[in-house]
Amino acid sequence: MDKLRVGIIGLGGRGHLGDGWMNNERSTVVAGAEVAETELAAFRERAGEEVFTTTDYRRLVEREDVDAVAVLAPDFLHEECAVAALEAGKHVFCEKPLAISTAGCDHILRAWKASGKQLMVGFNMRYMNIFRVMKEIIEAGTIGEVKAAWCRHFVGFGGQFYYHDWHAKREGTNSLLLQKGSHDLDMIHWLTGAYTRRVAAFGGLDFYGGERSNDLRCSECPDRRTCTEYVDWPGHERCVWRQEVEVEDNNTVIMELEGGIKASYLQCHFTPDYHRNYTIIGTEGRVENSEPEMKVWVKTRQGEGYKHLADRVYEVKEYQGGHAGGDPRITEDFLDMVLEGKEPVAPPLAGRMSVAAGCAAAESMRSGGGVVLVPEMEW
Numbered sequence: 001m002d003k004l005r006v007g008i009i010g011l012g013g014r015g016h017l018g019d020g021w022m023n024n025e026r027s028t029v030v031a032g033a034e035v036a037e038t039e040l041a042a043f044r045e046r047a048g049e050e051v052f053t054t055t056d057y058r059r060l061v062e063r064e065d066v067d068a069v070a071v072l073a074p075d076f077l078h079e080e081c082a083v084a085a086l087e088a089g090k091h092v093f094c095e096k097p098l099a100i101s102t103a104g105c106d107h108i109l110r111a112w113k114a115s116g117k118q119l120m121v122g123f124n125m126r127y128m129n130i131f132r133v134m135k136e137i138i139e140a141g142t143i144g145e146v147k148a149a150w151c152r153h154f155v156g157f158g159g160q161f162y163y164h165d166w167h168a169k170r171e172g173t174n175s176l177l178l179q180k181g182s183h184d185l186d187m188i189h190w191l192t193g194a195y196t197r198r199v200a201a202f203g204g205l206d207f208y209g210g211e212r213s214n215d216l217r218c219s220e221c222p223d224r225r226t227c228t229e230y231v232d233w234p235g236h237e238r239c240v241w242r243q244e245v246e247v248e249d250n251n252t253v254i255m256e257l258e259g260g261i262k263a264s265y266l267q268c269h270f271t272p273d274y275h276r277n278y279t280i281i282g283t284e285g286r287v288e289n290s291e292p293e294m295k296v297w298v299k300t301r302q303g304e305g306y307k308h309l310a311d312r313v314y315e316v317k318e319y320q321g322g323h324a325g326g327d328p329r330i331t332e333d334f335l336d337m338v339l340e341g342k343e344p345v346a347p348p349l350a351g352r353m354s355v356a357a358g359c360a361a362a363e364s365m366r367s368g369g370g371v372v373l374v375p376e377m378e379w
């Protein structure tokens with residue numbers, strides 16, 4: 001194969017990830033599927049007029065000139081698109097969350113095994129330098145045997161990201177523990193080297209949602225000049241205070257991982273700042289990151305005094321490109337996987353396990369906060 005021929009399903013915001021496979025020495029984008037005509041037109045401008053376009057993704061999946069399919073459509077479509085592409089004999093790149101239910105992920109993984117093709121999940125955070133530095137420190141044994149992992153996700157702009165469109169409904173994404181959360185739960189799994197076995201969670205809709213009409217759009221709203229949540233973003237401008245909003249915006253999860261590692265995950269969608277803070281504690285010390293400062297701190301039990309935050313401070317530089325360089329690196333890794341047989345940084349099972357942990361946490365917080373076991377993958 002000279003160049004991998006990629007077809008893309010979903011050409012909205014995330015559709016631009018596909019640009020990495022255009023004008024690439026090892027790949028070309030030959031087809032796009034999208035239901036919005038404006039996005040299809042913009043895609044044709046980027047990809048060239050000879051590109052195949054359709055509003056029905058099944059027409060893309062059945063094409064012989066498509067070797068690989070990237071599923072960049074909304075979460076609730078991942079399962080049907082990924083399974084259709086694998087069953088048609090295509091390699092698949094699927095954005096996170098892999099699906100919006102554990103059973104949906106299992107469906108995809110079984111289709112993947114049966115296909116003999118390659119599957120990658122869009123865990124671009126695993127390629128970001130700040131987290132790779134943390135991973136290397138842990139793997140070097142600097143903090144000893146990992147025993148605890150804490151993640152706080154301050155989702156400033158949660159309204160802009162999630163409450164103006166399909167994300168706000170359970171049928172769109174199930175829970176935001178699967179949306180932003182599938183990244184964080186995966187990072188906890190990756191940094192500790194262990195998957196979640198059981199969870200308990202509390203959550204609520206404490207800020208967004210309300211009594212406004214489901215039909216109200218920002219552009220028509222009488223309060224648009226003063227509303228802090230106003231956006232000028234066609235297709236993503238439903239009112240964040242509307243009645244149908246239902247996914248929780250304030251979530252607290254506790255987890256027990258394999259090997260008895262204890263973890264906690266805190267996610268809030270109405271903080272004024274945006275960043276993720278991870279702390280991993282081992283028998284010899286702890287490692288912590290700061291995204292605003294682009295630093296990683298390491299403190300060992302041999303270090304100076306308990307009041308000092310760090311023995312060592314790493315200043316981390318970002319790579320160029322979207323999501324702190326994670327986007328160009330994951331698109332290249334997809335080509336390495338398909339064309340060179342390289343193992344992906346995140347195996348497909350990791351995509352399933354982060355969704356399974358998020359689904360179990362959503363179930364717990366919607367049924368009184370009791371312990372819920374994360375089911376094993378049934379092949």
Ligand SMILES: NC(=O)c1ccc[n+]([C@@H]2O[C@H](COP(=O)([O-])OP(=O)(O)OC[C@H]3O[C@@H](n4cnc5c(N)ncnc54)[C@H](O)[C@@H]3O)[C@@H](O)[C@H]2O)c1
Nearest residue numbers: 010011012013014033034035036072073074075095096122
């Ligand atoms: N890994 C990351 O960092 C990252 C970042 C952003 C988004 N994502 C993921 O990408 C996916 C898309 O997110 P987004 O922000 O682009 O959403 P979006 O709503 O902006 O775009 C989705 C696009 O899919 C289109 N679409 C809807 N139904 C379709 C269908 N049946 N066939 C083809 N296209 C269809 C929509 O018209 C829209 O243009 C989500 O699953 C999200 O989790 C991942």
